[in-house]
Amino acid sequence: MRRAISLAALGLGHTSPNPVVGCVVLDAEGRVAGEGHHQRAGGPHAEIHALRAAGDRARGGTAVVTLEPCNHTGRTGPCAHALIDAGIARVVYAVPDPTDRATGGAATLRAAGVDVHGGLLAAEAARGNECWLTAMRLGRPFVLWKYAATLDGRTAAADGSSRWITGPEARADVHRLRAEADAVLVGSGTQRADDPHLAVRHGAAAAVRRPLRVVADSGAATPATARLLDGAAPTLIAVAPGADTRHLDAAVAEGRAEIAVLPRAATGRGLDPHALLAELHRRGVQSVLLEGGATLAGALWAAGLVDKAVGYLAPALLGSGPAALGSAGIGTIADAFRLDVHDLARVGADIRLTAYPRRTASAAPAPSDNTPSTEES
Known part of the structure; x- marks a missing residue:
């Protein structure tokens, strides 16, 4: 199963709106006969790739899959039936399919006499598929907050200069995160x-990945000369009702940008963060890379909408300047957001820290009048 999980990760950034899935097929003696992963939306699923690689050796064997085999016909056929037709005798999967459309694969397999077991390394496999599962279970995109700061938590100097806090290796790693996301906010x-340009510029994915670039801009302050209006990737400017967007008319007419009018936050300042994510979900976005700034990040944290944090910490001190996180509705240490560290790694001269909030995905609070807005000064 761990091999299947590692295979699934090869599809990150390429399968949306489908999940990442890995599969290992063992022959009747328990030897690896075939492997595969879901490579792109619309293409064969992981089970199909693994069965093709295994050929006749699949008969009487075992399929180990990170996600319950699908039971529906979409752009491809149902994997449960393909496993039955291949003569698979046993299926072990990690995570049950939460969608009404595709679920039921395990029941179909059992009805055909296949020995089925679910739940093996479920938490580990679910983490590898966290974006798709969040979108399916909560009806909103998975939000990864990324920031770069000095050891004293400053994202820029007192004069506003911030290039470059971190080194080239850390900046290249950010482009990897962009390439895996559906939208950059x-x-x-x-x-x-x-x-910022916000496009993927480094690595092999730069030629094929064009995540949606999004600006939460209630007052439509984004100038017509902004770099992200260059047409290199789709761009969405989210504004509040009544915002004057006439200066963006040319960019919209030429297909370089779209405008979305969203409700304001309950405070009346900035956009409602729940409405913002709902709009992105409506557009098929399952994963959002939140790159800045501090006010927007604070609003999303306060609303319970941040699912993961990746901080790049540079071995430098500034002593003053803006902090990484703005107001998030916290007035006392007892209310601090506590996170569990998942990974620490050295990236060039910097440290990358990956952490998750100490809450379940379903425990995100509903919007309230105390939720800070997304507006930035």
Whole structure:
């Protein structure tokens, strides 16, 4: 199963809106006969790749799969039937399929006389498929907050300069995160201060991955000359009702940007973060890389909408300047967001820390009048 999980990871950034899935087929003697992973949406599923590799050796063997085999016909046929037709005698899967459309594969297999076992390394496999599972279970995108800061938590110097806090290796690693995401999100303050491009520029994925670039910009302050309006990737400017977007008319007419009008936060300042994620989910976005800034990050944290944090910490000190996280509704240490560290790694001269909030995905609080807005100063 761990081999199947590692195979599934090869599909990250390529399978959305489908899940990442890995499969290992063993022959009747328990030897590896075939392996496969879901490579792209619309292409063969992991089980099909593994069965093709195994050929006749699959008959009487075992299929080990990270996700319950599907039971429906979409752009490809049902994998449960393919496993039955191949003569598989036993199926072991990690995570049950949570979708109404595809679930039932295990029952179909059992009805055909296949020995089926579910739940093996379920937590480990679910983490590898966290974006798709969050989108399916909660009806919103998975949100990964990424930031880069000095050891004293500063994301820029007092004069606003921030290039470069981290080294080239860390910046290249961020492009890997972008390549795995469906959308990259920033606030209006970050757009004005940094004029980021937000496209994937490094690595093999740069030629094929074009995640949606999103600016939470209630007042439509994004200028017509912004770098992210260059047409290199799809771009969405989310504004509040009444915002004057006439200066963006040319970019919209030329297909370089879209405008989405979303409700304001209950505070009346900035956009409602729940509405923002709902709009992205409506557009088929299952994973969001939140790159900045501090105010937008604070609003999403306060709303219970951040699912994972990746911080790049540089061995440097500034002593002043903006902090990585803005107001998140915390007034006392007892209310601090506590996270569990999942990974620590050295990336060039910097440290990458990956952590998860100490809550279940279903425990995200509902919006309230105390939820900070997404507006940035």
